[in-house]
Amino acid sequence: MKQRIIVVGNGMVGHKFIETLLDTAEQDQFEIITFSEEPRLAYDRVKLSSYFSGSTADDLSLTTEAEYRDRGVIYTLNDKVVAINPDNRSVSTASGRTETYDKLVLATGSYPFVPPIPGGDQPHCLVYRTIEDLEAITASASESKVGAVIGGGLLGLEAAHALKNLGLKTHVLEFSKGLMARQLDEGGGQLLIRKIEALGVDVHTGKNTQRIEAGETCRYRMHFADESHLETDMVIFSAGIRPRDELARDCGLDMGERGGIVIDNNCLTSHPDIYAIGECALWQNQIFGLVAPGYHMAKVAVSHILSGAEQFTGADMSTKLKLLGVDVASVGDALAQTPGAQCYTYSDGVAEVYKRLVVSADGKKLLGAILVGDAEAYGTLQQLCVNEMDLPESPEQFILPQTEGGGAVMGVDALPDTAQICSCYDVSKGDVREAVQGGCADMAGIKSCTGASTGCGGCTALVKQVMDAELSSMGVEVNNHLCEHFQYSRQELADIVRVKKIKTFDELLDSHGQGLGCDICKPTVGSILASFWNEYVLDDKHIGLQDTNDIYLGNMQKDGTYSIVPRIAGGEITPDKLVVLGEVAKEYNLYTKITGGQRIDLFGAQLHELPEIWRKLVDAGFETGHAYGKSVRTVKSCVGSTWCRYGVQDSVDMAIAIENRYKGLRSPHKLKFAVSGCTRECAEAQSKDIGVIATEKGWNLYVCGNGGMRPRHADLFATDLDDDTLIKYIDRVLMFYVRTADRLQRTSVWLENLEGGLDYLREVVIEDKLKIGQELEDDMTSNLANYQCEWKTTLEDPEKLKRFRHFINSDEQDNNLAYVAERGQRRPATEEERKNNIPLVELNG
Amino acid sequence: MNSVNSAAAEAIITEAPWVDVCELTDLAPNTGICALINQQQIALLYSSRLDEVFAIGNYDPIGKANVLSRGIIGSIGDAVVVASPLYKQHFDLRTGECLESPEHKVNVYPVQVIDGKVQVQI
Ligand code: SRM
Ligand SMILES: Cc1cc2nc3c(=O)[nH]c(=O)nc-3n(C[C@H](O)[C@H](O)[C@H](O)COP(=O)(O)OP(=O)(O)OC[C@H]3O[C@@H](n4cnc5c(N)ncnc54)[C@H](O)[C@@H]3O)c2cc1C
Ligand code: SF4
Ligand code: FES
Numbered sequence: 011m012k013q014r015i016i017v018v019g020n021g022m023v024g025h026k027f028i029e030t031l032l033d034t035a036e037q038d039q040f041e042i043i044t045f046s047e048e049p050r051l052a053y054d055r056v057k058l059s060s061y062f063s064g065s066t067a068d069d070l071s072l073t074t075e076a077e078y079r080d081r082g083v084i085y086t087l088n089d090k091v092v093a094i095n096p097d098n099r100s101v102s103t104a105s106g107r108t109e110t111y112d113k114l115v116l117a118t119g120s121y122p123f124v125p126p127i128p129g130g131d132q133p134h135c136l137v138y139r140t141i142e143d144l145e146a147i148t149a150s151a152s153e154s155k156v157g158a159v160i161g162g163g164l165l166g167l168e169a170a171h172a173l174k175n176l177g178l179k180t181h182v183l184e185f186s187k188g189l190m191a192r193q194l195d196e197g198g199g200q201l202l203i204r205k206i207e208a209l210g211v212d213v214h215t216g217k218n219t220q221r222i223e224a225g226e227t228c229r230y231r232m233h234f235a236d237e238s239h240l241e242t243d244m245v246i247f248s249a250g251i252r253p254r255d256e257l258a259r260d261c262g263l264d265m266g267e268r269g270g271i272v273i274d275n276n277c278l279t280s281h282p283d284i285y286a287i288g289e290c291a292l293w294q295n296q297i298f299g300l301v302a303p304g305y306h307m308a309k310v311a312v313s314h315i316l317s318g319a320e321q322f323t324g325a326d327m328s329t330k331l332k333l334l335g336v337d338v339a340s341v342g343d344a345l346a347q348t349p350g351a352q353c354y355t356y357s358d359g360v361a362e363v364y365k366r367l368v369v370s371a372d373g374k375k376l377l378g379a380i381l382v383g384d385a386e387a388y389g390t391l392q393q394l395c396v397n398e399m400d401l402p403e404s405p406e407q408f409i410l411p412q413t414e415g416g417g418a419v420m421g422v423d424a425l426p427d428t429a430q431i432c433s434c435y436d437v438s439k440g441d442v443r444e445a446v447q448g449g450c451a452d453m454a455g456i457k458s459c460t461g462a463s464t465g466c467g468g469c470t471a472l473v474k475q476v477m478d479a480e481l482s483s484m485g486v487e488v489n490n491h492l493c494e495h496f497q498y499s500r501q502e503l504a505d506i507v508r509v510k511k512i513k514t515f516d517e518l519l520d521s522h523g524q525g526l527g528c529d530i531c532k533p534t535v536g537s538i539l540a541s542f543w544n545e546y547v548l549d550d551k552h553i554g555l556q557d558t559n560d561i562y563l564g565n566m567q568k569d570g571t572y573s574i575v576p577r578i579a580g581g582e583i584t585p586d587k588l589v590v591l592g593e594v595a596k597e598y599n600l601y602t603k604i605t606g607g608q609r610i611d612l613f614g615a616q617l618h619e620l621p622e623i624w625r626k627l628v629d630a631g632f633e634t635g636h637a638y639g640k641s642v643r644t645v646k647s648c649v650g651s652t653w654c655r656y657g658v659q660d661s662v663d664m665a666i667a668i669e670n671r672y673k674g675l676r677s678p679h680k681l682k683f684a685v686s687g688c689t690r691e692c693a694e695a696q697s698k699d700i701g702v703i704a705t706e707k708g709w710n711l712y713v714c715g716n717g718g719m720r721p722r723h724a725d726l727f728a729t730d731l732d733d734d735t736l737i738k739y740i741d742r743v744l745m746f747y748v749r750t751a752d753r754l755q756r757t758s759v760w761l762e763n764l765e766g767g768l769d770y771l772r773e774v775v776i777e778d779k780l781k782i783g784q785e786l787e788d789d790m791t792s793n794l795a796n797y798q799c800e801w802k803t804t805l806e807d808p809e810k811l812k813r814f815r816h817f818i819n820s821d822e823q824d825n826n827l828a829y830v831a832e833r834g835q836r837r838p839a840t841e842e843e844r845k846n847n848i849p850l851v852e853l854n855g
Numbered sequence: 856m857n858s859v860n861s862a863a864a865e866a867i868i869t870e871a872p873w874v875d876v877c878e879l880t881d882l883a884p885n886t887g888i889c890a891l892i893n894q895q896q897i898a899l900l901y902s903s904r905l906d907e908v909f910a911i912g913n914y915d916p917i918g919k920a921n922v923l924s925r926g927i928i929g930s931i932g933d934a935v936v937v938a939s940p941l942y943k944q945h946f947d948l949r950t951g952e953c954l955e956s957p958e959h960k961v962n963v964y965p966v967q968v969i970d971g972k973v974q975v976q977i
Contacts, residue, residue: 494931516904526904528929529938529945554885554903558925558940561886566940570920813888816921818877818899820891824921826914841919 015315016101016111017044018091018257023288023304024117025052025072030312032081042083043109045101047090048140051075056301056434061144062172063726064696064712070141094261096281113283113315116258116271117308120251120289120299125160129222134229134244138169147246151176154243156228158182160219162189164331166248170211173246175729177705181240182206183217183232185249193329193340197357198380201364205336205383214240251299253290266292275321276314277307285311298325302433326433328392330385337385337769342378342395343368351377356409358383365409367391369401376401379408389472397429422475431476432462432469439476446480453477454762470767492753493530496523500678500753504538508749513543514551533557534753537640540676541748542789544796546803548810559638562814563800564620567613569827569838572620574600574612575637576627577673580647580665580685581608590630594623599851601835607644607682609635614836616823618815624801633799636674640754642681645669646694650687650704659704661687664733668702671737674797675744675790678751678760682717696724699757700740705729709736713743713771716758725761725768728776738787742775745786873967873974880971882908887937889913889924892977897964898924899973900937900948907935909948910964910975915939917959 015031017024028042046052053070061070078085090104094114102108122137124130134150137143151157157173159166162184173180182189188199189206203213218235225231228241253270264272264280270292277285287307289299298304303325313320331338346353350371357364363383370377376394381387387408394401425431427440437460445459453470456477457463463470490499496518498506503518512518515535519527527535536555540547547553547560559565564572576591591610595602598619600612615623624634636642647665651657665685675681684695685702695701701712707730715724728739751760764770773779804810816824828844829836829851836851876890876899884903889896896913913921918941926937926946931954936945945954946961953959965976 495929519904526902526928526930526935528931528936529927529943532927532929550883553883554928557927558922561925566922566925568918568920568941570922570925570941812881813883816889817891817896818881818888822891824896826921 012039012041013112014041014043014110015113015115016109017042017115017117018101019117019119019254019288019290020044020046020048020052020085021117021119021288022052022055022072022301023119023308024115026305027115027117027287027308027311028083029073030309031315032083034312034316036316043111044083044085045089045091045103046085046087048142049088050141051078051085051087053141055139058138058141058144059168059172061141062148062175064723067141069723091257094257094284096261096284099283111283113285115311116279116284116286116290117288118254118257118290120253120297122247123250123252124247125219125249127219127221129230130219130245130247132222132230135222135247136244137247138165138172144172147172147244148176150244151178154178154229156181156242157244157246158232158240158242159246159248161185161248161250162213162215163192163248163250164190164329166246167206167331169246169248170206171209173244174209174211175710175726177707177730178244179212180210181212181214181242183219183234183240184213184215185218187215189213189215190331190338190340193344194338194380194382195345195366197355198338198340198364198366198382201357201362201382202336202338204362205338209336251289251297253292253297255290258284258286258290266295270297273307273322275310275323277311277322278314285314287311293322294324296324298327300325300327300329300433302326302430302436305436326392326396326430328388328395328433330388337381337383339381339385339388339392340379341381341388341391342376344378344380346378348377354406354409356406358411367405367409369405373405374400376405381409386471389469392433393425393429393431393472397425399424422472422479425476431472432460434469435461435464437462437469437473442473442476443480446477447484450477451481451486452763454759457762471765474765490752492534493528495519495525495527495531498522500534500538501750503535504541504749507535507538508542513539513545515539515555516551527555529557530753533560533640536560537676537678541793544674544676544793546798547800548804557638562617562620563624563634563638563804564615565638567838570824571614571616571827573637574615574620574623574627575605575609575635576632577635577669578609578644579669579673580645580662582647582662582666587630587632590627590632594626598623599836601837608646609644611637614829614838616816616827617813618821618823621805621811621814625805628799628802628805633673634801636800639676640679641674641676642669642672642683644682646682646684646698648686648692650685654687656690657687657704658706659687659709661685661693661702661704664702664704664709665693668700668737668740671794672740672744674799675748675793677744677748679754679756681744681757697721698724700724700743702736708732711736711739713768714757714761716756718756720758722758722762727768727772739775741790742783742786743771745790746771746774746782749786871976873976876973876975878971879908879968879973882973885928887924887926887928889921890975892975895977896921897975897977898937899966899975900924900926900928902928902935905935908966908968908973909935909937910966911937911946911948911951912961914961915941915944916961917944917953917956918942923961 052072091101092104093102100110122139136146157178158181159170160183162182170180170182189202220233222230225241229243232240255271258271271286273286273291279286288304310320310322328341346368351368354367366380368378379391425439429439431439441460450456450459463473491497532555595612601614603611605611645665645668647662650661682698683700684693684698686693686695687704695703697715697717701724703710709731710729711727712724713727716722828839830839831851882901887898887900898911898913900909913923915922925940935948938945951961951963967974
């Protein structure tokens with residue numbers, strides 16, 4: 011007989027319990043049943059906010075129904091457990107089902123606390139906890155202009171951020187004097203207010219909301235205890251969470267005074283068959299409102315069921331805020347509540363940095379820390395604290411500004427294998443090392459393999475250090491040399507070329523390389539040279555660096571012929587131009603297809619035909635589409651406000667402007683853009699390297715999306731930009747990418763490997779932290795000034811045209827070409843067809 | 856004596872003539888071009904760094920198309936190579952061997968440049 015385990019609640023922790031149990035050797039001794047009150051299986055609540063920047067419910071899901079079925083988990087969605095009967099070991103549900111268990115696991119989580127404010131239960135007064143809540147917020151925001159969040163804690167700020175991104179004028183109302191009062195002291199909380207206000211969110215502290223009534227300029231008016239008021243169209247309550255303990259209370263389990271299901275170190279409740287884990291559980295009078303402690307409880311409960319020895323003995327409550335451009339972190343006992351604790355404080359009002367270290371009475375151990383404005387030391391401090399490591403001589407160096415030669419950095423070697431590196435996903439140093447030994451050699455690999463650094467991102471720097479240390483201890487030279495000819499990475503070569511003003515491959519090879527070069531370094535250097543100097547790529551100095559596609563300005567097809575892709579900026583084309591394409595295609599019998607990039611591809615042109623065809627196209631006003639280059643491809647557009655009844659901006663106009671601006675720009679890999687005229691997003695901008703989506707007030711900019719082999723949703727980078735700022739940011743992002751990306755690294759992978767990630771990119775581009783903004787723009791301007799349609803230039807140069815024939819010494823054609831007819835056009839014959847001599851299509855000579 | 860004579864005789868018989876193909880200036884530095892010689896497609900590849908012209912068969916036995924003249928010239932270790940523009944395998948310009956799969960080989964032909972004229976022996 012299998013033991014029956016019922017898990018009430020399929021949230022993050024309930025799912026972790028099931029997953030952990032299924033991964034044990036004993037899993038076949040159990041039958042697992044789980045009930046979810048939500049309409050779906052577990053999803054990543056920690057990343058809930060990313061739903062607003064494009065993640066879908068599927069992206070967030072932690073498992074699938076198919077996976078549960080495959081692994082034999084019996085699950086019921088949309089059904090709430092309403093009663094437990096511990097005596098006959100059964101539970102009953104809202105739909106009237108009764109199931110018996112051998113062991114019961116309560117993983118019911120918590121609910122957002124809504125203070126009993128008169129008027130707080132009206133429409134457009136919402137909470138922030140589930141996907142359904144977010145859908146309701148989105149719907150409400152679409153009918154609102156102003157939003158207010160009650161509560162200035164971690165979640166409240168996340169909610170405010172979301173409202174801001176939805177385009178609302180946003181207010182945060184906090185009861186106490188500062189923000190994040192549970193994690194920050196007064197100094198930190200005050201500075202955070204300034205930072206949040208700089209993001210365009212209004213912060214009001216000391217506000218105790220008394221009632222919500224009908225408003226005059228907005229839907230509602232909120233009245234506060236100090237007799238002031240605020241008008242808003244919608245309200246989000248984020249005033250704390252309360253454990254969902256009603257089931258336990260009703261069946262007589264021990265409860266905490268202020269709620270929560272009491273558990274011991276085994277996660278057992280006061281009843282020997284019932285466990286409680288996650289946010290509903292109360293351990294030594296504490297509720298843990300973070301996922302990592304919940305995950306640990308899940309493991310402990312599994313261990314106890316299998317008679318193991320793992321214990322829950324408390325958890326680290328360090329947190330880092332995952333908000334745009336604001337660095338805030340709190341470690342351990344940040345508020346210095348340990349008796350005898352001493353503090354070091356550093357405050358710089360000009361640079362807006364506030365840091366505090368809390369150390370033990372004897373000054374030997376770190377108890378906690380607060381970092382606002384610069385959270386770089388977070389990983390180090392958190393590890394020092396959690397592992398109770400000895401502090402160095404003068405711990406203040408951790409919070410003092412870094413001087414030349416670097417401040418205190420903790421060597422990761424000092425950490426034990428068990429040290430938890432990523433608390434969001436409970437990844438230890440040992441896990442990361444194992445992943446490296448298993449073959450992961452970059453951050454992208456580590457992320458997908460261990461999950462580390464994919465939550466709040468606080469641990470990224472530390473994960474990378476562990477990875478690098480492990481790689482070098484394995485003797486893997488952490489080597490990013492381009493190839494055997496250059497002992498430099500692409501980025502280093504780009505710097506050399508830029509700084510030393512190197513203009514040719516030979517110059518670079520003479521000064522920094524060896525051998526003759528190869529098909530890796532030549533095109534790479536060709537692209538770098540073009541990115542900075544943008545000279546004609548077929549110049550004698552550069553021609554030998556180019557792939558055949560770049561030399562013949564077309565993409566080579568499987569039979570050695572080429573395709574022709576004229577630029578059709580923004581996908582807009584006049585009927586006259588369409589006719590020209592049709593006529594040319596007909597004359598040369600070219601296979602014709604609409605591409606996935608909103609333009610038209612003509613296939614099967616032979617070398618000698620390319621100039622003739624392009625002459626006709628250039629005469630008709632077409633330019634090269636650079637379909638062959640590592641360069642800007644297309645800017646996809648939707649029809650936008652000129653015709654579409656929903657459009658709020660002219661997306662075609664913007665798409666054409668962007669395409670014409672950046673056409674010809676050479677980059678480490680190809681670049682694809684799109685512009686949508688409203689949030690319906692018909693141009694699919696969120697799958698592009700640069701995506702632009704119109705808002706009522708301007709444009710939202712998304713960066714580093716990718717379709718292709720490993721799709722990635724673009725990240726929302728900045729909102730409601732005017733035309734000039736939009737172009738400025740795109741200039742900077744693109745030039746920074748051109749300067750720093752690796753060879754053949756799309757922007758998506760580049761961003762994932764960029765230390766500091768999206769926040770860092772924002773610092774560089776928006777805040778101009780490196781003070782290179784102007785330089786990036788200037789580089790872009792001078793590059794773009796050198797734009798030429800390579801086909802036009804080529805057609806004007808008889809010398810260059812000599813290359814466009816199959817034989818240097820004969821006018822004959824390649825005799826190996828063979829085609830068959832299909833659906834009214836021709837295509838290359840297969841080997842079979844060639845052998846069987848099936849009727850081939852005549853080629854016009 | 857006899858044997859030497861007959862070997863010399865044989866050499867004379869098999870010694871193919873040098874065929875004029877084009878001017879060296881027809882070749883852009885570090886690129887290739889295809890020539891039709893005795894109805895055969897020959898890829899001429901010019902390394903300006905080595906100041907040397909190479910001649911190999913133009914047909915890529917792996918990609919199955921006449922494209923080798925359009926590959927990038929370079930070196931891998933000591934070998935001077937061209938990378939097929941289709942699937943990027945490297946062919947040794949001195950031996951004709953494909954570095955990635957030596958069972959594939961292309962023909963190699965002697966080349967000389969006399970008075971700026973490129974000549975191939977075939
Ligand atoms: C023609 C077209 C397919 C079509 O018939 O629709 C096409 C054709 C090729 N694609 Fe593509 N891609 C085409 C749209 C796309 C799209 C869709 C889009 O742009 O909206 C994607 C996914 C979006 C993306 O890139 O994020 C796409 C992702 C790829 C990839 C994978 C890139 C990646 O990051 O994973 C490659 C391989 C590569 O670049 O390394 C690729 C490579 C190629 C190459 C260059 C392969 C090759 O070396 O021969 C094909 C050359 C075609 C030619 O001769 O012109 N193609 N390709 C499309 C041309 C669009 C255009 O007007 O320029
Ligand atoms: C916006 C947001 C951001 C957050 N950010 C972070 C962060 O950065 N870092 C961090 O560590 N934590 C974060 N958290 C907290 C984290 O999400 C929670 O700690 C975690 O989800 C707790 O897991 P759980 O399984 O205990 O509860 P939940 O994930 O809430 O799961 C409980 C589930 O049980 C269901 N349920 C309850 N009662 C019943 C019943 N009677 N019958 C059937 N089903 C029932 C509920 O509907 C729910 O689906 C965040 C939370 C939110 C909302
Ligand atoms: S998906 Fe593959 S086959 Fe289709 S066009 Fe792109 S590269 Fe070619
Ligand atoms: S600690 Fe949050 S992602 Fe690793």
